Amino acid sequence: MAVEVDQEVSRLDPSIPLQIRDLTVAYQQRPVLWEVNLDLPAGSLVGLVGPNGAGKSTLLRAILGLVEPISGEVRVFGKTLAEQRGRVAYVPQRESVDWDFPTSVLDLVLMGTYGKLGWFRRPGATERARAMEALRAVEMDAYADRQIGRLSGGQQQRAFLARALVQQSDLYLMDEPFAAVDAATEMAIMQLLRSLRSQGKTVVVVHHDLHTAPDYFDRVVLLNMRVVAYGKVEQVFQKENLQKTYGGRLTVLDELSEAMRRRGVGP
Amino acid sequence: MTGWLDYNTWWVLFGTSLLGAACGAVGVFLLLRRRALVADVISHATLPGIAVAFWLLWASGRSGKSLPWLLLGAACSAGLGALGLLLLRNRTRLREDAAMGVVLTGWFAIGTVLLRWVQGLGGDAAGLEGFLFGKTATLVAEDGRWIALASLLSVGLVLLLKRPIGLICFDPAFATSLGWSVWWLDFGLMMAAISLIIVGLQAVGAILMVALLVIPPAAARFWTTRLHRLLLIAMGLGGFSGMVGAWISDQGDKIPSGPAIVLTGVAFFLISLLFGTHDGLARRWIRHRALEWMVRRDHFLRDFYEYLESRGQAPTIVGHARSAEVPGAAALQWTRGMANHRTLFSRLHREGLVIGEPHGSLFLTAKGIQQAIIAVRKHRFVEHYLHLLLDLPTEAIDRGADATEHWLDETMLARLESQLGVSTMEVPESLHPIVPEDESGTPSSQPAGKLGGRDG
Numbered sequence A: 001m002a003v004e005v006d007q008e009v010s011r012l013d014p015s016i017p018l019q020i021r022d023l024t025v026a027y028q029q030r031p032v033l034w035e036v037n038l039d040l041p042a043g044s045l046v047g048l049v050g051p052n053g054a055g056k057s058t059l060l061r062a063i064l065g066l067v068e069p070i071s072g073e074v075r076v077f078g079k080t081l082a083e084q085r086g087r088v089a090y091v092p093q094r095e096s097v098d099w100d101f102p103t104s105v106l107d108l109v110l111m112g113t114y115g116k117l118g119w120f121r122r123p124g125a126t127e128r129a130r131a132m133e134a135l136r137a138v139e140m141d142a143y144a145d146r147q148i149g150r151l152s153g154g155q156q157q158r159a160f161l162a163r164a165l166v167q168q169s170d171l172y173l174m175d176e177p178f179a180a181v182d183a184a185t186e187m188a189i190m191q192l193l194r195s196l197r198s199q200g201k202t203v204v205v206v207h208h209d210l211h212t213a214p215d216y217f218d219r220v221v222l223l224n225m226r227v228v229a230y231g232k233v234e235q236v237f238q239k240e241n242l243q244k245t246y247g248g249r250l251t252v253l254d255e256l257s258e259a260m261r262r263r264g265v266g267p
Numbered sequence B: 001m002t003g004w005l006d007y008n009t010w011w012v013l014f015g016t017s018l019l020g021a022a023c024g025a026v027g028v029f030l031l032l033r034r035r036a037l038v039a040d041v042i043s044h045a046t047l048p049g050i051a052v053a054f055w056l057l058w059a060s061g062r063s064g065k066s067l068p069w070l071l072l073g074a075a076c077s078a079g080l081g082a083l084g085l086l087l088l089r090n091r092t093r094l095r096e097d098a099a100m101g102v103v104l105t106g107w108f109a110i111g112t113v114l115l116r117w118v119q120g121l122g123g124d125a126a127g128l129e130g131f132l133f134g135k136t137a138t139l140v141a142e143d144g145r146w147i148a149l150a151s152l153l154s155v156g157l158v159l160l161l162k163r164p165i166g167l168i169c170f171d172p173a174f175a176t177s178l179g180w181s182v183w184w185l186d187f188g189l190m191m192a193a194i195s196l197i198i199v200g201l202q203a204v205g206a207i208l209m210v211a212l213l214v215i216p217p218a219a220a221r222f223w224t225t226r227l228h229r230l231l232l233i234a235m236g237l238g239g240f241s242g243m244v245g246a247w248i249s250d251q252g253d254k255i256p257s258g259p260a261i262v263l264t265g266v267a268f269f270l271i272s273l274l275f276g277t278h279d280g281l282a283r284r285w286i287r288h289r290a291l292e293w294m295v296r297r298d299h300f301l302r303d304f305y306e307y308l309e310s311r312g313q314a315p316t317i318v319g320h321a322r323s324a325e326v327p328g329a330a331a332l333q334w335t336r337g338m339a340n341h342r343t344l345f346s347r348l349h350r351e352g353l354v355i356g357e358p359h360g361s362l363f364l365t366a367k368g369i370q371q372a373i374i375a376v377r378k379h380r381f382v383e384h385y386l387h388l389l390l391d392l393p394t395e396a397i398d399r400g401a402d403a404t405e406h407w408l409d410e411t412m413l414a415r416l417e418s419q420l421g422v423s424t425m426e427v428p429e430s431l432h433p434i435v436p437e438d439e440s441g442t443p444s445s446q447p448a449g450k451l452g453g454r455d456g
Helices: A002-011 A056-063 A081-087 A105-117 A125-137 A153-166 A183-198 A239-247 A251-262 B007-032 B036-044 B046-059 B067-091 B096-119 B125-133 B141-160 B162-170 B172-177 B182-204 B209-220 B227-251 B257-275 B281-310 B328-333 B341-350 B366-389 B394-407 B410-420
Strands: A018-027 A030-040 A045-049 A071-076 A088-091 A171-174 A202-207 A219-223 A227-232 B354-356 B361-364
Touching (some): A018 A056, A030 A056, A030 A227, A045 A056, A045 A183, A081 A088, A088 B172, A125 A153, A153 A183, A183 A202, B007 B141, B007 B162, B007 B209, B007 B257, B036 B067, B036 B182, B046 B096, B046 B125, B046 B182, B067 B182, B141 B162, B162 B172, B172 B182, B182 B209, B209 B227, B209 B257, B281 B341, B281 B361, B281 B394, B361 B366, B366 B394
Parallel strands (some): A088 A171, A171 A202
Antiparallel strands (some): A018 A030, B354 B361
């Protein structure tokens, strides 16, 4: 059929940083994301916006293969993620790691070089220089030797971003980089994201603040267990779409999940 | 147990110190990965396997002392225990701690029952008690060599995989995003731990084996915040505990080697807890005392400054080697009823901040003026900040500033300066009236906000 052929062609398009087709994700058989279809163009800043529990982080995790989807496919520059690991950088939620871990800021940033070094090669002078450069980009070079636990929340987030910069990727996936950071850090991060975009990179950001979203992003995905709307921010950010995302609870889907939980399916 | 340089003893001591060092390194990662208690479950789960292996050997008419077979049995039953733990955790609603409690106690109970039973069979079964608490006296050079080999392999594995295993401890999601298999790295770490537990059974015993994996890394955390140093210190402490403990046990038959090794480790732990240079209690205490002094000193200097200021004699750095005189009686007021105001004055003297007598006349030195201005500036900056930006009433801010001003560092101070639009070293005006005190030192009137406000 014509439509399928068409999809086949776009599926292999190596110029598109991220393509998602029919992605459905479930945690222990409870679906949390339904039928996601997205094409993200190169050189764009994309906001993933939606209420708590909408599946924003889950979508990032599914793209990265951290959760196994029940169906659907993800293509990075026309190929599977496994073939393109080196072109994808992930910034997890800051709260997801133990900041008491015995390491310095510089060593944390050096983790961004591990992907290219592999399990056994140790970071050398080149890697160190690149890590310092990334730290300068986030204005954290003065803290290179500090234990990561002694940083403020905003500084920790900057260090995380520096680690992603060192990966020198083409597609950046960031889970709530603005969560609980000070205003100065938020501005600095935004500047950084814009400079990444101007270098032709694609940045996907999970974001909570509806007020800043239209300023920050070119494109927005409104998400609530499914894609409510996706497109240029000025087209998507409309009352009707936002109401659909935030207002009406998805009662049937909620009840379905709830019923499955009661029957003992899932956690 | 004969002489000090006996061939067997030498190998056993060598083996146990290598075992301790290897446990230190592997234990660092187990702790960072929060798997220390899993290791405890595994070591307790070895017992049924040892008993069953002994019974099989006895039934087939061989000597029950055949160590490789006993250890193989231990490994099998440890594997079953780990599998049971995994199943309970992943397939039921039980949380990890409950699952561990069930498997650990269950396997250990089965193990003790089976051990008691096979001991009734006679033969060489008496030696099996050693697997509970460790008995280096039963070890020979051959065992020492096996322990040394397994230790070297385990420590080699985790040191070779130091970075990837470290990464899965810190940020497993990021490791997965690099395409690394968290499962295999975890598997490697657990294999290293299990090998150490199996070879350590005879020396330390199933019950206390986990101590060798936990105590040296826990002690090392009081000394450093860097992974490579943590590894080195944990290996050193573990190795030393293994050697000293085994030697102590070797000297007198009464002490089982497990407790001897663990107690040596505990001694190192206590020393680290008290004197650790990173986070030891002594260091904490010293730091706390230093902060306490800083707060007292700043309050005193600020009172001094404001006393002079209220008389139009506010000291400035330029042109004043030392400040105007203050009657000692007034200064005594500023010690805030501290019982030991003598130590306050003598320390202010020692640090060259004031000269003169608390009961006569008191002067601020140039250094004292400098410090006083810094203290006043910090206090008033915070006051202005709270007033202007948080819009708090002036009565409420003195106390708030008191509680926070001491923690302002240079960069924060610079930011406040630029936000408030004041130049460097300028002292802003107080937001509340500084009440002149009369010469006897008693305040002529005291605004409500200032009373008892300086306990921070």
